Amino acid sequence: MAILLFFLFAAFAVGSVLGMIISRNQAYSALFLVVAFASLGGLFGLLGAPFMAVVQIIIYAGAIMVLFIFVIMMIHLGEGISAEKKKWTIAAAVFMGIILLAEIVFAVKGAPAVPMAGQEMAGTSPTEIGRLLFTKYLYPFEITSILIIAALVGAVVLIKKREGE
Amino acid sequence: MIPPGYFFILSVVLFVLGIIAFFFKRDLITQFMAIEIMLNAANLAFLALARSSNFVDAQVIVFFIITVAAAEAAIGLAIVLLIFRKKKTIKTETLNSMKG
Amino acid sequence: MDTSAYLSGLKYLVPEIYLLAVAAVSMFVHLFVKKRGARRAGYVVLAGLIAGVAVLFLSPLSPGEIYSGSLSVDSFALYFKAIFLLSGILTLVLAFRFFGVEKFEAGEMYYLIPLILIGMTAAVSSVDLITAYVAFELFAIPSYVLAGIFKKEQRSAEAGIKYFFLGTLSSGIMLLGMALVFGLTGETNFAAIGKALAGPNDHIALIGMILFFVGLFFKAALAPFHMWAPDVYEGAPTPLVVFLSTAPKAAVFAMLIRLVLTVFPKFEVQWTYIFQIIALITMFWGNIAALGQTNLKRMMAYSSIAHAGYLAIGLAAWGQLANTAILFYLVMYLFMNAAAFGLILLVRKSAGFGEEVADLGGLARSSPLAAGCLLVVLLALTGIPPTAGFMGKYFIFAAAVEKGLYWLAAAGALNSVISLFYYFRIGRAIYMEEPRPGIRFEPSVPVLAVLVAAAAVLLIFGIFPGLLTSIASAATLIK
Numbered sequence A: 001m002a003i004l005l006f007f008l009f010a011a012f013a014v015g016s017v018l019g020m021i022i023s024r025n026q027a028y029s030a031l032f033l034v035v036a037f038a039s040l041g042g043l044f045g046l047l048g049a050p051f052m053a054v055v056q057i058i059i060y061a062g063a064i065m066v067l068f069i070f071v072i073m074m075i076h077l078g079e080g081i082s083a084e085k086k087k088w089t090i091a092a093a094v095f096m097g098i099i100l101l102a103e104i105v106f107a108v109k110g111a112p113a114v115p116m117a118g119q120e121m122a123g124t125s126p127t128e129i130g131r132l133l134f135t136k137y138l139y140p141f142e143i144t145s146i147l148i149i150a151a152l153v154g155a156v157v158l159i160k161k162r163e164g165e
Numbered sequence B: 001m002i003p004p005g006y007f008f009i010l011s012v013v014l015f016v017l018g019i020i021a022f023f024f025k026r027d028l029i030t031q032f033m034a035i036e037i038m039l040n041a042a043n044l045a046f047l048a049l050a051r052s053s054n055f056v057d058a059q060v061i062v063f064f065i066i067t068v069a070a071a072e073a074a075i076g077l078a079i080v081l082l083i084f085r086k087k088k089t090i091k092t093e094t095l096n097s098m099k100g
Numbered sequence C: 001m002d003t004s005a006y007l008s009g010l011k012y013l014v015p016e017i018y019l020l021a022v023a024a025v026s027m028f029v030h031l032f033v034k035k036r037g038a039r040r041a042g043y044v045v046l047a048g049l050i051a052g053v054a055v056l057f058l059s060p061l062s063p064g065e066i067y068s069g070s071l072s073v074d075s076f077a078l079y080f081k082a083i084f085l086l087s088g089i090l091t092l093v094l095a096f097r098f099f100g101v102e103k104f105e106a107g108e109m110y111y112l113i114p115l116i117l118i119g120m121t122a123a124v125s126s127v128d129l130i131t132a133y134v135a136f137e138l139f140a141i142p143s144y145v146l147a148g149i150f151k152k153e154q155r156s157a158e159a160g161i162k163y164f165f166l167g168t169l170s171s172g173i174m175l176l177g178m179a180l181v182f183g184l185t186g187e188t189n190f191a192a193i194g195k196a197l198a199g200p201n202d203h204i205a206l207i208g209m210i211l212f213f214v215g216l217f218f219k220a221a222l223a224p225f226h227m228w229a230p231d232v233y234e235g236a237p238t239p240l241v242v243f244l245s246t247a248p249k250a251a252v253f254a255m256l257i258r259l260v261l262t263v264f265p266k267f268e269v270q271w272t273y274i275f276q277i278i279a280l281i282t283m284f285w286g287n288i289a290a291l292g293q294t295n296l297k298r299m300m301a302y303s304s305i306a307h308a309g310y311l312a313i314g315l316a317a318w319g320q321l322a323n324t325a326i327l328f329y330l331v332m333y334l335f336m337n338a339a340a341f342g343l344i345l346l347v348r349k350s351a352g353f354g355e356e357v358a359d360l361g362g363l364a365r366s367s368p369l370a371a372g373c374l375l376v377v378l379l380a381l382t383g384i385p386p387t388a389g390f391m392g393k394y395f396i397f398a399a400a401v402e403k404g405l406y407w408l409a410a411a412g413a414l415n416s417v418i419s420l421f422y423y424f425r426i427g428r429a430i431y432m433e434e435p436r437p438g439i440r441f442e443p444s445v446p447v448l449a450v451l452v453a454a455a456a457v458l459l460i461f462g463i464f465p466g467l468l469t470s471i472a473s474a475a476t477l478i479k
Helices: A002-022 A026-046 A050-075 A087-110 A126-134 A138-159 B004-024 B028-050 B055-087 C004-032 C037-058 C075-102 C108-125 C129-148 C154-185 C190-197 C202-219 C228-235 C238-263 C265-291 C296-316 C320-346 C368-382 C388-402 C406-432 C445-463 C466-475
Strands: none
Touching: A002 A026, A002 B004, A002 B028, A026 A050, A026 B004, A026 B028, A050 B028, A050 B055, A087 B004, A126 A138, A126 B055, A138 B055, A138 C004, A138 C108, A138 C129, B004 B028, B004 C154, B028 B055, B028 C154, B055 C129, B055 C154, C004 C037, C004 C108, C037 C075, C037 C108, C075 C108, C075 C238, C075 C320, C075 C445, C075 C466, C108 C129, C108 C238, C129 C154, C129 C238, C154 C190, C154 C202, C154 C228, C190 C238, C190 C265, C202 C238, C202 C265, C228 C238, C228 C296, C238 C265, C238 C296, C238 C320, C265 C296, C265 C406, C296 C320, C296 C388, C296 C406, C320 C368, C320 C388, C320 C445, C320 C466, C368 C388, C368 C406, C368 C445, C388 C406, C388 C445, C445 C466
C-alpha cells in the first residue's frame, strides 16, 4: 500500500515538474509547481515526517507559491515565452544533468550507508523538533530571525517607489 | 515498507530536472521556480538520507531550509519585479547591457 | 531545562549583538529623522563600525565550542571579523561620496551592511553545518539586494538579478552536498562529521564535498564559477562593489579553511588537487580576460578574480605557512580593492562617474597626491616590492614551493607578469595621457582618505610584514 502511494506521489512530482518545464505559460507553470510541492509534502509524510509534510504544504505550496502567482499577475505577459532555442544551452543542460545523475547513481551503488532495504518508519512528534530548535539549534534559529529582517528590508527597498524616481 | 534509497533517487531526479529547467527556460520567473525545485529536492535528500541515522535533526534542518527559501523568494521576486519595471519584460536574453 | 549555559554563552556573542544594535539604531534614525535621515543613518553605522573594532578586541574568546557545538569564537574568527569591519568602514566612507554625488540614497543600504556583517561573523565562527548554512545565506541574500539597490541605473538591477540567480543556484547545489555529508554521518557538528567520515563510504562523501565546495567557489568567484562576477561588479554601485568583492570572499575562504581542516581531512589528496586546478584556471582566466577590458570596473573585476586565484594557491599548498599567507593576503587584498574601485569616484563626468580606463588621463597633473597613492596600489596589485602586494604573493608562492608545487608557484609568477600589462595601462593613463574632454577630477576628502590609507597600509606592511604576519600566524587554525 505504502509503496503504491510512494510511486503515485513520485509520478505526480516528476510529472508536474516536467509539466512546468514544458508549459509556456508561467501561471500554468506555477500551478504545476504547487502540485509538485504538495506531492513532495505527501512524500515527507510517507517518510515519517508528518510535521514537515504540513510545513511543506503550508509554506511552500501555500505561501511561497501564492507569492509567485501574485508576481505573475502583476507582470501579466500575455503570451508565454518559448523555451530556449539555442542548441548549445540545451546540450549543456542535458549533459550536466546526465553527468550529475550518473555520478550519484554510481555513488549510491558504491555506498552501503544508503539503506536500500525497507525498515519501519515511525513518525516524529513536533515536540521533539521544537525542543531541538530551541536548545541545540538555538543559535542558527536566532541567525535566521536576523535573515528574515534583512530579507524584509531588502524586499521593501527594492520595490518601494520614492520621490525623484 | 519503502526503502529510503527510493526517496533519495527521486530527490536526485528532481534536482537534475531542476537544473535542466534552469538552463532550459528563458524567463526569470520559471527559472526561479526551477531553483525552488532544486531546494525541495535537497530537502527530500536530507530526509531520505537521514532516515536511518538522525531523523529529528534532519527535520530541523529542513525547517531551516524552508525558512531561508521563503526569505530568498521574497528577495528574488522583488528583484524580478524591479527588472520588469525597468525593462517591461522578464525574458533572460534582454539582460544584455553588460558585455565582455 | 538548564538555561544558564545559554545565558553565559551570550558574552561570546557580543560583536554580533553589538552589530544588531547598530543596525537597529540606524534603522530608527532612518525612519524618524526627517532631515537627511538616510545619510544620518549611514553616519550611525560608520560610527558604530569604527567603535565596533574596539568592541571586537574587548570581546572574549570562547573556550572551545559553545551553544551545543554551533560556534567557536577563536582567534581565527576574530581575525576575520576585523577584516569584515574594515571592509564595511571603507565601503561606507566611499558610499557617502558616491551616493551624495548621484543624489540617490537608499538609507536601507546602510543598515543592511551591519546585518550582512552579522552573517559573516557568524559564518566564520560556525562549526556546525546548519549554522554555517544559515549564516552563509544571511550574508548572501542581502548582498543580492546591495547589488541591485541603485535603481537609477539599469545595470544595477541586472547585476542584482544575475547575482541572485547564480547565487541561489549555487546555494542549491551546496545544499545537496550538505545533504549527502549530513545523511552519511547523521551529525551536524563539523568535528563530529569529520570523525564519522573517517570510515568507508568514499564515493558519496566525496561527491558531497565537491558539491559543497561548488557552492562556496561560486560565492568566492573562483573560475569556472566566476561568470557572474564581472557583470555584478560592473553593474553594482562602485562603493558597494568594494564590499561585495572583498568581505564575502574573505568569509568563504574562512569557511573553506575550517571545512577542509575539520570536516574533510580524509580527502586531503582530492581537495589539494581540486584547489590546484581551481587556482590555475582562476589566475589565468582572470588575468587574460582583464587584458582586453576598457571599462575600469570590469577590468578590476577580472583582476579581483585573478587575486582569488592567488589565494586559492594558498589552499592548495595547505599548511601553517600557507594559512598565514592567506590571512595576510586577504587584508592586503581588501585595501588594494578598496583603492582600485575607489579611484573611480575621483573621475567626474557631467552625470555620474567616468568608468573607462582612458578617463583617467591627466590625473597625475590635477591631483598628484591621489596619483601617488594609486601608483603604490598598482605596484601592490602587480606584486612589486616594496609593497605588501609583493609580500603577500611572496608568502603564498613560498608556501607552494615548500609543498613542492613548483609549477603552481611558477604559474603564479607568470600571471603576475601578465597582470603587469593591464595595470600598466592604468598607470600610463594616469601619468602619461592627456585629459579627456568632459572629464574633471574631484579629489574629495573621503576618497582621498581611502586612497591614502590604502597606500599607507600597503607600504607599511610591505616594508614591515612581520607586524601583521605575527598576528596572522597566531590566528591560523593550524598551530
